[in-house]
Amino acid sequence: MSNHDSSYQPTTRIGKWFDERLPIMRLMHGQFVDFPTPRNLNYMWTFGGILMFCLVAQLVTGIVLAMHYQASADDAFNAIDQIRRNVNYGWMIQAMHAVGASMFFVAVYAHIFRGLYYGSYKAPREILWILGVFIFLAMMATAFMGYALPWGQMSFWGVTVITNLFSSLDQIIPGVGTAIVQWLWGGYSVSGTTLNRFFSLHYLLPFVIVGLVVLHVWALHVTGQNNPAGLDIKTKSDSVPMYPYAVAKDAVGMFAFLLLFAWFVFYLPDYLGHSDNFNPANPLVTPPHIVPEWYFLPFYAMLRAIPDKLGGVIVMFASIAILAFAPWLDTARVRSAKYRPIFKWFFWLFVIACCALGYLGAMPAEEPYVTWARIFTAYYFAFFLVIMPVVGIIETPKPLPRSIAEDVLGAGAHGGGKGAGAAAAASPEKR
């Protein structure tokens, strides 16, 4: 994988015998025990491990739920009730899975914003970043199909509205959109047939995510981790072994995250859902106000901000696709926004715009919300298409520390203190 050698030494004869035939322990040791991690990583870097936990937790709870679930229009709604009331510990496992989806997105959004702030998408990590965009897309598809499975009103109408997005293709080639939608439905409307295939795909896609995550971690271990200073590891003093340093820090972050997770599971298991989903799906009655789950709200706001049906769909998909182009849209030579005095403000404005779009996505599609949604949608795209290229050129970055070690320990730490004065001036914000 990377250009660092595993220090693995089998201690037993059987270990040595095995190592000569399948050096998997050597690989794991090299990549996850003595792998060099930058010594200046902050807690924003614990979300990778947290996401790994989320994925495994969703797989385990999901496989258990599938043992009790019935994917049919007649039984699905009652099956959830059955799981929550009668299955041993079903109440807990179902809540873990439903809350887990939300927690997964909490962590992935933190992970993505961290990448944007510290320039983790920039060379040489473009492939790593693009794989992340694919993981995000696969997560969205999985979560969307999973939300259909309880077969409540919001499940049914969410599926109806989102699958109907594809019918907008009729505006390009008449008939194609309708054909695609009927293919997705397996009928002329959303029905039990649709539910059944969504269940099948909901079971499949997490394993696709696992595959993508393996590639994502592989790419990460080729380039090494980015870090708050945005510098590369140059000498041994810039890094610490993954175990115990990064692993211990990850564990602290993970437990903090699990507190939040457990609080929702045990005290507010349905808080992040929608009350309309406690009504069984009814194809004859549309709920007055259809909203997606909170993690899709910013994208839903962008969809509704555009008055044209096809245009809204294009903007919504483009808002995710544009992430993949960030490595080439950003012209700055410095990675970390910590040293980018202008970009930093635009970044926080971008975070605010995303949160505002989330709020607007939950509001009805009327004034003044629509106008505000248009303003923030425009800013969302301007951030990538205007701010990233332009600010990268006009901005003068603050002086960087000369190394990761200097970023952590101050100027004196580097090379026996030579050039200490210049380095101190170079990083004024260091204590």
Added chain:
Amino acid sequence: MASHAEEPNRRDFLVIAGNAFAAVGAAVTMWPFIHQMNPDKSAQALASTEVDLAPVKQGQAITVMWRGKPVFIRNRTADEVKAANATPVDKLPDHVARNANLAANAEATDANRTIKGKENWLVAVGICTHLGCIPKGQALGDEKGEFGGWFCPCHGSHYDTAGRIRKGPAPRNLDIPPYAFISDTKIKIG
């Protein structure tokens, strides 16, 4: 061989032919696995339904299921028909009748939205052409929108008494399904 490496030779032909054969074979193999997701025989078998209109009085509306979709059938009052006729076609966002019984480019006049001699009956698929919600307006107490027809609460589309889009994000008029009167008070949809 090396001296003629630039020119297409028999090996190139074999490689291209072999790859083309594999590509066609892959496409043919994939088709059943794609096509299995299309509406199956039982879904297609539900493709027509008969409805008795005798109990529906003027001003009343009923909803029936056809292909799993709701179909709005409204016995319109004379006022409602008059209102629909009074609207010029060029003032409509969608100028096309969207009537499966007529040519695809028929104008969206009220006459083209109904069947001749039975103009009081409006039969339309009750699915908003925006993103597939069911518009309100069938029940007596429902909000019927600014044009007295139907109102979709999801994203605020207003339809008139001929089921034509008048205001809001929906791109098309409500679809008129294929149907015919098989007796004076009975229709067959599909």
